[in-house]
Amino acid sequence: MKISIITSSFNSEKTIEDTIKSVISQTYQDKEYLIIDGGSKDNTLKVVEKYQDKISKIVSEKDRGLYDAINKGIKLATGEIVGNLNSDD
Numbered sequence: 336m337k338i339s340i341i342t343s344s345f346n347s348e349k350t351i352e353d354t355i356k357s358v359i360s361q362t363y364q365d366k367e368y369l370i371i372d373g374g375s376k377d378n379t380l381k382v383v384e385k386y387q388d389k390i391s392k393i394v395s396e397k398d399r400g401l402y403d404a405i406n407k408g409i410k411l412a413t414g415e416i417v418g419n420l421n422s423d424d
Contacts, residue, residue: 338366339414343404344383344422345373351422352382358420359389367391369411371404379422 340358344351351370358368370383372395380395387393392411398404405419 336365336416337414338363339369339408339412339417340366341369341371341405341408341412341417341419342422343371343373343401343408343419344375344379345404346375346377346379347422348375348378348382351379352385354420354422354424355383355386355390357424359386367412367414369408370394371398371408371411372396373398373400373404 342354368390369392370390372379374395374397383393394407398407409417
């Protein structure tokens with residue numbers, strides 16, 4: 336059973352790396368990881384790009400906030416189970 340994890344972010348350069356490491360360190364194999372960024376102006380995307388080979392989908396575009404980003408992720412998710420992990424969790 337595939338699990339989709341969505342992380343929404345905006346100007347999260349100080350916290351997103353720990354979040355990414357937490358997700359990619361999980362041992363469950365059938366998972367996809369999506370990062371939906373709201374068009375960050377800081378170095379968030381540089382941090383994300385360091386892990387791009389472990390992330391299924393990266394979207395960075397202006398959005399209407401947290402819930403808009405989560406809904407975008409849900410639409411892109413292909414897993415039977417979908418979870419949300421904020422960029423500062």
